Amino acid sequence: MPAPHWPAPTATAPVTATVPLPGSKSVTNRALLLAALADGPGVVRQALRSRDADLMVAALRALGTTLTPMRESSAGVDWQVTPGPIRGGGHVDVGLAGTVMRFVPPVAALADGPVSFDGDPHARKRPMGPILDALRSLGARIDNDALPFTISGPLSGGEVTLDASGSSQFVSGLLLAAARFEKGITIRHVGPPVPSLPHIEMTVEMLRAVGVRVDAGERDVWRVEPGPIAARDMTVEPDLSNAAPFLAAALVTGGTVTIPAWPLRTTQAGDALRDLLTTMGATVTRTPGLAAPGADSAGPAASGLTGPGASDPTGPGTADLVPGTADLVVTGTGRVSGIDADLRDVGELTPTIAALAALASTPSRIRGVAHLRGHETDRLAALATEINRLGGDAEETEDGLIIRPRPLHGGTFHSYDDHRMATAGAVIGLAVPEVRVENIATTAKTLPEFVQMWTAMLESR
Ligand SMILES: O=C(O)C1=C[C@@H](OP(=O)(O)O)[C@@H](O)[C@H](O)C1
Numbered sequence: 001m002p003a004p005h006w007p008a009p010t011a012t013a014p015v016t017a018t019v020p021l022p023g024s025k026s027v028t029n030r031a032l033l034l035a036a037l038a039d040g041p042g043v044v045r046q047a048l049r050s051r052d053a054d055l056m057v058a059a060l061r062a063l064g065t066t067l068t069p070m071r072e073s074s075a076g077v078d079w080q081v082t083p084g085p086i087r088g089g090g091h092v093d094v095g096l097a098g099t100v101m102r103f104v105p106p107v108a109a110l111a112d113g114p115v116s117f118d119g120d121p122h123a124r125k126r127p128m129g130p131i132l133d134a135l136r137s138l139g140a141r142i143d144n145d146a147l148p149f150t151i152s153g154p155l156s157g158g159e160v161t162l163d164a165s166g167s168s169q170f171v172s173g174l175l176l177a178a179a180r181f182e183k184g185i186t187i188r189h190v191g192p193p194v195p196s197l198p199h200i201e202m203t204v205e206m207l208r209a210v211g212v213r214v215d216a217g218e219r220d221v222w223r224v225e226p227g228p229i230a231a232r233d234m235t236v237e238p239d240l241s242n243a244a245p246f247l248a249a250a251l252v253t254g255g256t257v258t259i260p261a262w263p264l265r266t267t268q269a270g271d272a273l274r275d276l277l278t279t280m281g282a283t284v285t286r287t288p289g290l291a292a293p294g295a296d297s298a299g300p301a302a303s304g305l306t307g308p309g310a311s312d313p314t315g316p317g318t319a320d321l322v323p324g325t326a327d328l329v330v331t332g333t334g335r336v337s338g339i340d341a342d343l344r345d346v347g348e349l350t351p352t353i354a355a356l357a358a359l360a361s362t363p364s365r366i367r368g369v370a371h372l373r374g375h376e377t378d379r380l381a382a383l384a385t386e387i388n389r390l391g392g393d394a395e396e397t398e399d400g401l402i403i404r405p406r407p408l409h410g411g412t413f414h415s416y417d418d419h420r421m422a423t424a425g426a427v428i429g430l431a432v433p434e435v436r437v438e439n440i441a442t443t444a445k446t447l448p449e450f451v452q453m454w455t456a457m458l459e460s461r
C-alpha cells in the first residue's frame with residue numbers, strides 16, 4: 001500500500017535555522033568510481049549515504065571493487081575503497097540515478113565478461129543513446145539503445161563524436177573511465193549546447209585531482225590521456241543543490257537559513273543559488289566558517305573534493321590543501337520576486353526556483369532547460385501540472401517555464417518519483433496551507449533525512 005501523502009508543514013513564523021548538509025551526490029559518485037579505478041586502495045570521506053550513492057556502491061561491488069565502511073556519522077560515511085580487476089558476469093541496478101546509468105557502463109566495458117544493466121521503470125525512458133553509441137564506436141558491444149542492456153568489452157578508446165545536448169553525463173561518464181582505455185579518449189560534442197557544464201568541470205577537476213591528464217581547452221572537445229588513476233584520500237563537499245529548498249524557506253518565510261561549510265570555490269551547480277536567490281529578493285552573505293586546517297594559506301580547490309590529497313596529483317596522497325569554506329547565510333523578506341533566468345548550466349535547481357516563482361509577486365521565466373524532460377521525470381511538464389493543480393499559472397515553453405503570480409490553494413502535489421519535485425512541494429507548502437506531497441520518501445534519492453531536516457528547520461529558533 002502506498003504511504004499516505006505527506007502534509008507539508010506551513011510556516012507559522014520566519015525560520016531561523018542552521019542546516020548542515022550531507023555530501024554531494026555528484027561528488028560522491030564520481031569519487032567512489034575514481035577510487036574503484038585507481039592504482040591502489042584509497043579513502044572517500046564524508047560520502048553521501050542515499051539511494052543514488054548506495055546504487056553506485058552496489059554497482060562497483062558487482063564489478064569487483066571492495067568497499068568497506070570505516071566510519072559512519074551524520075556527516076556521511078567514510079569508505080575504504082580497494083580496487084580489483086574489473087569483473088564481468090554481474091548485473092547493475094541503476095535505480096533512477098543518472099550518475100549510475102551514465103558513469104558505470106564505460107567501466108563495465110573494461111570488464112572480463114558481459115555486464116547487464118537495468119533500473120526503475122522510468123529509467124528505461126531516460127536518454128542513453130548517445131553514450132551507448134559512443135561506447136560502441138570505441139569498441140564495446142551493447143544489445144539495446146536504452147535500459148535494459150548488456151554491455152561487453154573489450155573497449156580500446158580513441159576518438160568519438162556525440163550529441164551531449166541531452167545530458168552532460170554522457171561526457172562525464174566517458175571522461176571518468178577514459179584514462180583506463182588503451183588509447184584514452186577524445187570526445188567531440190556536435191549539436192545544441194551541452195547543459196550542466198559545471199558538472200563537466202567537476203569531472204575534469206576531479207580527474208586532475210587524481211593525476212589524470214585532461215585537456216578541456218577547446219570548446220566542446222575533451223581529451224583524456226591513458227594512464228594510471230592515483231589512489232587518494234578524498235573528502236566530499238556538502239551537497240549545495242540540496243541546500244536549495246532550505247534556502248528557499250528563508251525567502252518564503254522572511255527568515256534566515258545558514259548552511260555551514262559552503263565551499264568558497266566549487267564546481268557544484270548549487271553555488272549559483274547565491275546569485276539566483278539574490279535576484280529573487282534574498283540577502284546572501286558568506287561569513288567565515290570553521291575552515292579546516294590549512295585552508296587559508298593554500299587557497300581553495302574546486303574539484304568537489306576537500307582534504308588531504310585532493311589537489312596534489314603528483315604527491316604521495318597526503319597533500320595538505322583544504323579549500324576555504326564559509327557559512328552561507330540567506331535572509332528573506334517574505335516577499336519573493338520573480339526571475340528571468342537561463343538555468344542551462346544549473347538545471348537541477350529548476351524545481352526549487354519554479355516553486356519560489358509560483359509564490360512570487362512578479363512573473364518569472366526559466367529558460368535553457370529543455371533537457372529537464374529527460375531527468376527523473378519530464379520536469380517541465382511535472383512542474384507546470386503540479387503548480388497549476390494548486391491554482392497557479394505555469395506554462396511550459398519549448399525550453400523552460402513561464403510562471404505568473406496567482407494565489408495558490410492546498411491540494412496534492414505529485415512527485416513523479418523525483419526527489420526535487422517532492423522538495424519543491426515542501427517549499428510551496430510553507431506558504432500554502434494543506435499541500436500534501438505524494439511520495440515524500442522519494443527524497444531518499446539524494447537526501448534520506450529530508451523530512452527530519454525540514455521539521456527541525458521549522459522548529460529551530
Ligand atoms: O554529472 C552529474 O553529477 C549531474 C549532471 C547533471 O545532469 P544533466 O546534464 O543530465 O542535467 C545534473 O542535472 C545531475 O543532477 C547531476
Ligand SMILES: C=C(OP(=O)(O)O)C(=O)O
Binds near residue numbers: 096098348376420446
Ligand atoms: C537530474 C538529477 O539527477 P540524476 O543524477 O539522476 O540525473 C538531479 O538530481 O536533479
